[in-house]
Amino acid sequence: xxSDYPHVFSPLRIxxxxxxxxxxxxxxxxxxxxxxxxxxxxPSEDFAHYYAARAEAGVALFGHSLSVLPLLGGLPCPAYPExxxxxxxxxxxxxxxxxxxxxxxxYSTLTSGAWEPLTPRTPVLGASSYQRxxxxxxxxxxxxxxxxxxxxxxxxxxxxxxxxxxxxxEIHASHGVLMEHFLSPYFNHRxxxxxxxxxxxxxxxxxxxxxxREAAGAHVALGVRMICDERMPGGLTPDDVREIxxxxxxxxxxxxxxxxxxxxxxxxxxxxxxSLIAPLxxxxxxxxxxxxxxPEIAVISSLGRVTSIADAERMLAEGVADMVGAARGLIAExxxxxxxxxxxxxxxxxxxxxxxxxxxxxxxxxxxxxxxPASGRERRWGNASFTPAPRTGKVVVAGAGPAGLEAxxxxxxxxxxxxxxxxxxxxxxxLGLWAALPGREVHARTVSWYERELARLGVExxxxxxxxxxxxxxERPDAVVVATGARYAAxxxxxxxxxxxxGHDQNFVITPEDVLGGRVSPTxxxxxxxxxxxxxxxxxxxVLAGRGAEVHFVTRHPQLVPALVFDGHLPLILQRLARLGVxxxxxxxxxRIDPGAVTLFDVxxxxxxxxxxxxxxxxxxxxKPRAGLADLLAGEVGQxxxxxxxxxxxxxxxxxxxxxxxxxxxxxxxxxxxxMEQLLRPxxxxxxxxPAAALRAAxxxxxxx
Numbered sequence: 288x289x290s291d292y293p294h295v296f297s298p299l300r301i302x303x304x305x306x307x308x309x310x311x312x313x314x315x316x317x318x319x320x321x322x323x324x325x326x327x328x329x330p331s332e333d334f335a336h337y338y339a340a341r342a343e344a345g346v347a348l349f350g351h352s353l354s355v356l357p358l359l360g361g362l363p364c365p366a367y368p369e370x371x372x373x374x375x376x377x378x379x380x381x382x383x384x385x386x387x388x389x390x391x392x393x394y395s396t397l398t399s400g401a402w403e404p405l406t407p408r409t410p411v412l413g414a415s416s417y418q419r420x421x422x423x424x425x426x427x428x429x430x431x432x433x434x435x436x437x438x439x440x441x442x443x444x445x446x447x448x449x450x451x452x453x454x455x456x457e458i459h460a461s462h463g464v465l466m467e468h469f470l471s472p473y474f475n476h477r478x479x480x481x482x483x484x485x486x487x488x489x490x491x492x493x494x495x496x497x498x499x500r501e502a503a504g505a506h507v508a509l510g511v512r513m514i515c516d517e518r519m520p521g522g523l524t525p526d527d528v529r530e531i532x533x534x535x536x537x538x539x540x541x542x543x544x545x546x547x548x549x550x551x552x553x554x555x556x557x558x559x560x561x562s563l564i565a566p567l568x569x570x571x572x573x574x575x576x577x578x579x580x581x582p583e584i585a586v587i588s589s590l591g592r593v594t595s596i597a598d599a600e601r602m603l604a605e606g607v608a609d610m611v612g613a614a615r616g617l618i619a620e621x622x623x624x625x626x627x628x629x630x631x632x633x634x635x636x637x638x639x640x641x642x643x644x645x646x647x648x649x650x651x652x653x654x655x656x657x658x659x660p661a662s663g664r665e666r667r668w669g670n671a672s673f674t675p676a677p678r679t680g681k682v683v684v685a686g687a688g689p690a691g692l693e694a695x696x697x698x699x700x701x702x703x704x705x706x707x708x709x710x711x712x713x714x715x716x717x718l719g720l721w722a723a724l725p726g727r728e729v730h731a732r733t734v735s736w737y738e739r740e741l742a743r744l745g746v747e748x749x750x751x752x753x754x755x756x757x758x759x760x761x762e763r764p765d766a767v768v769v770a771t772g773a774r775y776a777a778x779x780x781x782x783x784x785x786x787x788x789x790g791h792d793q794n795f796v797i798t799p800e801d802v803l804g805g806r807v808s809p810t811x812x813x814x815x816x817x818x819x820x821x822x823x824x825x826x827x828x829x830v831l832a833g834r835g836a837e838v839h840f841v842t843r844h845p846q847l848v849p850a851l852v853f854d855g856h857l858p859l860i861l862q863r864l865a866r867l868g869v870x871x872x873x874x875x876x877x878x879r880i881d882p883g884a885v886t887l888f889d890v891x892x893x894x895x896x897x898x899x900x901x902x903x904x905x906x907x908x909x910x911k912p913r914a915g916l917a918d919l920l921a922g923e924v925g926q927x928x929x930x931x932x933x934x935x936x937x938x939x940x941x942x943x944x945x946x947x948x949x950x951x952x953x954x955x956x957x958x959x960x961x962x963m964e965q966l967l968r969p970x971x972x973x974x975x976x977x978p979a980a981a982l983r984a985a986x987x988x989x990x991x992x
Contacts, residue, residue: 291600291627291630292596292597292599292600292627292628293600294309294600294603294604295308295309295310295596295599295600295603295611295627296308296309296628297309299347299585299609299610300585301455301508301510301542301543301585301587301610302455302508302509302510302542302543302585303505303506303507303508303542304387304454304455304506304508306347306348306386306387306610307347307385307386308345308347308624309347309599309603309609309610309611310345310346310347310348310596310599310610310611310612310613310623310624311346311347311348311349311350311587311610311611311612312338312341312346312348312349312350312612312613312614312617313350313545313589313612313613313614314350314351314352314389314391314457314459314512315350315352315614315644316352316362317334317337317352317644317648317654317663318648318652318654319331319333319334319337319654319663319976320334320362320363321373321976321977321978321979322978323363323364323367323369323370323373323978324367324369324370325357325367326357326359326360326403326404327354327357327358327359327363327364327366327367327370328360328361328362328363328364329363329364329370329373329374329978329979329980330351330363330373330374330376330377330978330979331373331976331977331978331979332376332666332976332977332978332979332981332982333663333664333665333666333976334363334377334976334979335376335377335380335979335982336380336665336666336669337662337663337665338351338377338380338381338388339380339381339383339384339665340621340665340669340670341617341621342380342381342383342384342385342386343384344621344622344623344624344625345624345625345628346386346617346624347386347387347610348386348387348388348389348587348610349381349386349387349388349389350388350389350390350391350457350545350612351363351377351388351389351390351391351453352391352393352459353365353390353391353392353393353444353448354393354394354395354398355392355393355394355437355440355441355444356394356400356412356437356440357440358398358399358400358401358409359400359401359402359403359404360400360401361398361400362395362398364444365390365392365444365447365448365451366440366443366444366447367447368447368450370447371447371450371451372451372978372979372980372983373978373979373980374390374447374448374451374452374453374979375450375451375452375980375983376979376980376982376983377451377979378451378452378453378454379452379983380982382452387454387455388453388454388455389453389454389455389456389457389508389510390444390445390448390453390455390456390457391456391457391458391459391512392441392444392445392456392457392458392459392499393458393459393464393465393466394412394437394464394465394466395462395463395464395465395551396411396412396413396419396426396463396464396465396468397421397463397551397552399411410424410426410427411424411426411427412426412427412429412433412437412465413426413427413428413429413465413468413474414428414429414465414468414469414471414474414475414476414477414481414482414491415428415468415474415475415476415477415482416428417474417476420552420553421552428477431479431480431481434481434491437465437491437495438491438494438495438498439498441458441495441498441499442495442498442499442501442502443502445498445499445502445503445507446502446503448503449502449503449504449506449507453507454507454508455507455508455509455510455542455543456499456503456507456508456509456510457509457510457511457512457545458492458495458496458499458509458510458511458512459511459512460492460511460512460513460514461512461513461514461547461548461549462512462514462547462549462550462551462558463549463550463551463552463553466491466492466495467514467517467523467550469481469482469488469490469491469492470488470489470492470523470531471488471517471522471523472488472521472522472523473517473519473520473521473522473523475488485527485530485531489531489534492511492531492535493534493535493538493540496509496511496535496540496541497540500540508542508543509540509541509542510541510542510543510544510545510585510587511532511535511541511544511545512544512545512546512547513528513531513532513544513545513546513547513576514528514547514548514549514550515528515546515547515548515569515572515573515575515576516528516548516572517550518548518550518554519550519553522550525572525575525576528576529575529576529579532544532576532579532580532584533579533580536580536581536583536584541584542583542584542585543584543585543586543587543609544576544580544584544585544586544587545587545588545612546569546572546573546576546577546586546587546588546608547569547588547589548569548572555855556855556856556858556859558855559615559640559642559645559854559855560591560592560640560855561640561641561642561854561855561856561859562639562640562641562726562727562728562729563726563727563856563859563860563863564591564592564859566591566592566593566594566598567590567591567592567593567598567602568590568591568592569588569589569590569591570590570591570602570607573586573588573590573607573608574605574606574607577606577607577608585609585610586608586609586610587608587609587610587611587612588607588608588610588611588612589611589612589613589614590602590607590608590611590612592615592616592638592640593611593612593613593616594613594615594616594619594637594638595616595623595632595635595637596623596624596627596632597627597632598611599611599613615638615640615642615644616637616638618638618644618656618659618662619636619637619638619639619656619658619659619662620635620636620637620638620659621659621662621665622634622635623635633739634739634740634743635736636658636659636733636736637729637732637733637736638656638658639657639658639727639729639730639732639733640729641657641854641939642853642854642855642856643655643656643657643854643938643939643940644656644657644662645853645854645855646851646853646854647940649853653940655940655944656940657938657939657940657943658733658939658943659943660693660940660943660944660946660947660948661947666976667973667974668947668951672951673697673700673701674701674702675701675702676701676702676703676953676954676955677954677955677956678765678954678955678956679701679702679703679704679954680703680704680764680765680766680953680954681703681704681705681706681762681763681764681765681766682695682698682703682704682705682706682764682765682766682767682768682950682953683705683706683707683708683754683759683762683764683766683767683768684698684705684706684707684708684767684768684770685708685754685759685767685768685769685770685771685916686707686708686709686716686754686769686770686771686772686931686933687707687708687709687711687714687715687716687748687750687770688714688715688716688717688718688770688772688931688932688942689716689717689718689733689931689939689942689943689946690716690768690770690772690930690931690932690933690942690943690945690946691707691709691716691768691770691930691931691946692707692714692734692737692741692946693737693942693943693946693947693950694768694770694928694930694946694947694949694950695707695741695746695748695768695950696737696740696741696744696746696950697946697947697950697951698766698768698950698953699741699744699745699746700744701950701951701953701954702954703765703766703953703954705746705747706746706747706749706762707741707746707747707748707749708749708752708753708754708758708759709748709749709750709751709752709754710751710752710753710754711750711751712750712751713750714734714737714738714748714750715731715734716770716772717772717932717939717942718730718731718733718734718939719731719734720799720800720803720804720823721822721823721826722734723803723804723830724803724822724823724826724827724829724830725826725829725830725833725863726859726863727822727826754769754771754916755916755919756916756919756920756923759916759920759924760920760923760924764924765924765925765926765953765954766924766925766926766927766928766953766954767920767924767926767927767928768928768930768946768949768950768953769914769916769917769920769927769928769929769930769933770930770931770933770942770946771913771914771916771933772912772913772931772932772933773910773911773912773913773932773933773936774798774800774910774911774913775798775799775800775823775906775907775908775909775910775911776798776906776908776909776910776911777791777796777797777798777906778791778906779791779796779816779877779906779908780908780909781818781843781908781909782818782909783818783843783876783890784876788816788877788878788879788880788906789878789879789880790879790880790881791880791906793880793882795809795901795902795903795904796880796903796904796906797809797903797904797905797906798905798906798907799823799824799827799905799906799907801905802827802830802831802905803826803827803830807903808831808834809831809836809902809903810834810835810836810902811836811837811900811901811902811903812836812837812839812898812900812901812902813831813836813837813838813839813901813902813903813904813905814838814839814841814877814885814898814901814903814904814905815827815828815831815838815839815840815841815904815905815907816841816842816876816877816904816905816906816907816908817840817841817842817848817907817908818842818843818907818908818909819850819907819908819909819910820842820844820847820848820849820850820851821848821850821851821938822848822851822856823907824840824842824848824905824907825840825847825848825860825864827905827907828840828864828869829863829864829867829869831905832864832867832868832869833867836903837868837870838867838868838869838870839869839870839872839898840864840869840870840871840872841872841875841876841877841887842872842873842874842875843874843875843876843890844873844874845873845874846873847860847861847871847873848860872887874889874890874891875887875888875889875890876888876890877904878895880904883899883900883901883902884897884898884899884900884901885897885898885901885904886898909936910932910936911936912932912933912934912935912936913933914929914933914934917929917933917961921961925960926952926953926958926959926960926961927960927961928949928952928953928961928962928965929961929962930942930945930946930949930962931945931946934962948965949962949965952965
């Protein structure tokens with residue numbers, strides 16, 4: 288397949304070093320960290336395995352997102368020499384597979400620290416005193432003496448990374464970090480030597496690059512992550528960015544430029560784009576910057592949601608960039624490069640851009656991938672872990688939604704005979720419903736991937752086959768995974784109102800499944816009651832408005848789809864609904880439903896309003912689990928695991944995680960027999976990560992740096 292992708296599979300020189308191919312994994316802040324010196328964090332052993340798995344699969348270069356300030360908690364920080372062994376372990380494990388790693392140093396204005404554990408937070412440092420976008424507080428304007436300390440910290444971090452064996456240093460000046468704030472006339476209102484003119488605003492960056500070059504040594508590549516266009520009134524324009532890079536290149540301060548977009552948090556949607564934005568949205572901006580740079584300066588860029596090597600090849604062939612990055616694409620599919628090299632691209636999962644890898648950290652402090660539960664858990668759940676279970680046997684999976692499909696895949700990889708029973712005429716479950724939502728069609732690719740993968744593994748999916756007690760026991764299973772999912776309650780019950788809405792039993796009250804499954808398509812005035820705050824309610828509103836209905840979207844939340852704030856969907860959803868004329872009624876709920884009318888009420892003031900001429904009410908409130916099969920099988924089968932929405936309706940990440948977790952327990956010695964038994968067990972010690980240095984210490988107790 289090398290001839291299919293000649294540009295991808297050709298080497299590239301970046302300053303003093305060479306990379307084996309043109310695919311890199313950009314820096315991304317993830318919580319795979321462990322306690323480090325003086326309250327800081329260092330990369331954990333899980334992080335080392337996370338990058339090593341992708342290096343082994345052919346990714347040529349990795350960027351490691353690091354805090355330059357030794358803040359309490361947060362991202363890893365290389366400020367102290369005691370942290371070097373953990374960084375060195377990461378570098379060594381990447382180098383074992385012929386790949387390279389760059390450390391990206393930055394101070395993010397989103398991440399203030401704490402003075403000490405459990406205290407109020409420290410101030411955010413800035414180029415000028417301004418109020419933060421996402422909070423009420425005003426940041427501290429750095430003095431010239433304090434700027435000197437910041438430069439020293441960059442140099443100190445670079446020196447430690449060089450000592451650890453990192454191949455390059457990247458100074459981050461995009462995504463709203465401190466360095467960008469100094470460069471930008473939008474943020475920088477200083478009148479001293481670090482502001483006022485373009486040269487003044489560049490001064491912190493140039494002095495930092497000079498200090499880092501000296502500290503890290505000439506053998507280390509040096510680059511900058513630069514925003515292409517701030518897209519803010521009075522902010523950096525593409526012309527400004529080209530001038531900045533021309534100065535840096537002319538003074539021989541950089542070997543490469545990593546081009547990006549998005550001021551965070553104002554423009555977070557442009558940084559980790561959801562599926563509602565087309566892939567490769569940075570193409571023209573990056574191409575415009577690249578054409579004015581000298582050829583010895585490599586231009587690398589993620590270009591916006593790259594999920595296939597074919598897209599990367601096209602961008603390289605067109606000369607848009609010298610190297611193409613994929614973060615989420617490689618989180619979902621670590622084998623992306625290997626599959627392309629071997630002509631097995633159909634074996635790769637496609638990132639569906641639900642952005643659980645971002646939102647999970649914000650919502651619950653979790654990290655991973657909604658499609659790939661092993662992502663971030665390669666140390667325990669990587670490819671090498673798929674060895675035969677101590678006792679292999681027959682496994683029946685009831686339900687072919689995401690939880691059931693993942694359970695079937697993993698159980699088969701552990702050596703079990705597996706059959707999947709699905710009552711519908713096709714697999715997919717909730718994934719199939721979501722794929723019917725506008726802009727979310729990419730979910731269908733996940734269903735197709737599971738179908739191909741299970742067929743390859745020899746797993747039979749019997750569609751049109753309800754999984755009742757007799758059918759399941761007729762298979763004589765040793766274990767059963769109950770993944771029968773959930774359905775929306777047509778009663779309108781919800782967390783806000785745990786009772787049926789009066790009038791819910793009328794024939795024009797329907798559920799999202801009725802609309803997305805094609806059973807009904809109401810026109811005229813439609814009320815969509817949403818209490819989940821997820822994709823389904825707004826997606827159904829968009830579907831019906833697109834068909835000509837006058838849609839009133841009703842939610843008791845003060846803000847639309849609150850669960851989607853952190854994953855980048857909210858601004859795009861608002862735009863799409865506004866274009867279709869959807870009436871948004873926040874902080875509102877249904878009092879009752881009458882023939883052809885609904886009575887709404889303000890959840891804070893109790894003020895009522897009657898909406899007449901209503902032809903349909905869609906209840907996108909709570910989902911009720913379909914869990915009865917597990918009780919019917921209790922005591923009849925050695926292991927019965929209830930997973931995903933059948934256990935408790937939640938999200939895609941929970942479904943796939945539990946599918947994998949419980950499939951791994953089948954046939955294990957002293958394994959739990961039920962989901963509740965596992966829930967009540969102590970968490971295994973191996974689940975808690977240690978500093979990455981522990982890996983080398985365990986392998987060679989005498990090894991040191």
